[in-house]
């Protein structure tokens with residue numbers, strides 16, 4: 001163990017804090033005396049820096065699966081840059097006929113209670129002091145309203161005068177000001193934010209220059225987290241969490257509490273010295289979509305292990321199916337991971353496929369997926385049958401439909417946020433073939449996600465819950481004479497409900513995953529007492 005000096009008295013000290021493995025103490029007494037001061041910075045990671053990544057985090061000790069790595073409150077939060085009208089108190093969406101206008105500043109709110117939420121007070125007081133009221137009179141479903149893109153930037157800028165520590169934290173974050181300068185997005189932001197914000201909030205250039213507004217806009221775009229605890233999701237900035245680097249197969253999972261704090265944890269064991277990463281994009285998208293999203297929104301080209309491997313860890317997640325002859329069934333993928341727009345080739349028979357043909361199939365598959373009627377088992381099955389002849393079996397479009405199908409089969413419960421979930425009663429109504437399909441597809445999704453992005457805890461938890469429900473129903477259908485088979489199924493069902501609870505343990509009750517968690521906890525207790533575990 002490396003020596004250091006005691007954080008309290010500076011004498012040489014061998015012992016280190018067992019959580020962060022970084023701060024040294026000469027004695028238990030000094031460690032105890034220092035705890036209050038040390039606690040906010042006591043984490044099992046440290047910040048490092050290199051040319052390619054800028055700052056990033058590495059583990060300072062081995063981290064166990066499901067251990068919390070960091071809990072952190074937001075520094076600032078507000079509406080996403082492109083959003084329909086939302087309540088500036090709770091950040092939930094509002095409709096034209098179902099809101100009130102803040103009596104002080106005019107911004108729409110969902111109820112009088114939301115008028116007094118501290119975050120709304122910042123822009124509200126600014127408008128009041130200028131004697132100004134806004135008027136939002138354009139509501140069009142989920143269409144973005146242009147004025148909302150100025151709200152989170154003004155909330156951030158206002159911290160400069162009232163919260164020096166927070167302002168300092170925000171200023172440390174990357175804005176990529178020079179990389180962004182001159183791009184199409186930059187030009188839009190100059191018009192939509194840098195020029196509009198002073199007009200809407202009646203602040204002069206001497207207070208916030210165009211350059212400063214654009215820097216804050218960039219900081220929000222590069223570091224903002226989409227927080228799903230409101231509907232639509234809002235954006236929040238976290239200080240330490242912003243230093244996590246990106247990987248398309250990350251080793252850290254991100255959950256949110258209902259008051260908007262972030263919880264970082266992992267489904268995996270992380271070795272001391274490993275880089276900590278989250279996925280800035282959607283880990284269930286294919287490589288081409290993730291890469292262009294990252295390039296466009298975060299301004300870097302991802303070169304993680306998954307992106308460098310066209311087969312995405314031998315899953316062929318972005319591959320078409322070779323149709324050269326009936327027996328090939330090979331995966332058709334780009335010849336090189338550097339050239340997704342160049343020719344594609346079958347990994348089995350070597351047949352070259354024109355990229356235009358790839359684009360036509362992908363465009364149609366995407367359009368048909370978007371046009372699919374909601375919650376239709378038939379439509380999902382037809383899609384899988386049709387596109388199963390053109391796309392490789394693990395293709396992300398097929399996986400998306402499999403996930404939907406798993407959730408539709410036996411669905412009876414509408415969850416918070418509008419999703420569906422199965423319940424034991426509704427599962428009793430489906431035939432055995434559908435029940436087997438549900439369990440098989442959920443198992444396929446789990447196997448695939450465990451290879452591609454094993455920290456995608458929410459989808460793993462949901463699929464485990466569906467298998468648990470399916471197995472319990474299968475056990476119920478077994479005749480009494482075959483009690484042993486039923487017991488085996490219930491034991492397996494119990495294993496899956498335990499996994500559900502582990503994967504969803506940090507999900508808040510306001511999200512559909514939190515609702516499933518509660519259900520899974522109840523089912524687990526029931527099975528435990530029923531089986532005498």
Ligand SMILES: C[S@@+](CC[C@H](N)C(=O)[O-])C[C@H]1O[C@@H](n2cnc3c(N)ncnc32)[C@H](O)[C@@H]1O
Pocket residue numbers: 052053054055056172173174176222223242243244245246247298299300301302303304
């Ligand atoms: C949220 S910030 C992360 C903290 C940042 N490194 C810093 O020093 O402030 C995101 C930026 O970090 C860099 N970055 C993060 N992950 C990366 C990766 N896997 N490859 C290249 N750059 C990355 C990119 O510049 C990206 O826009």
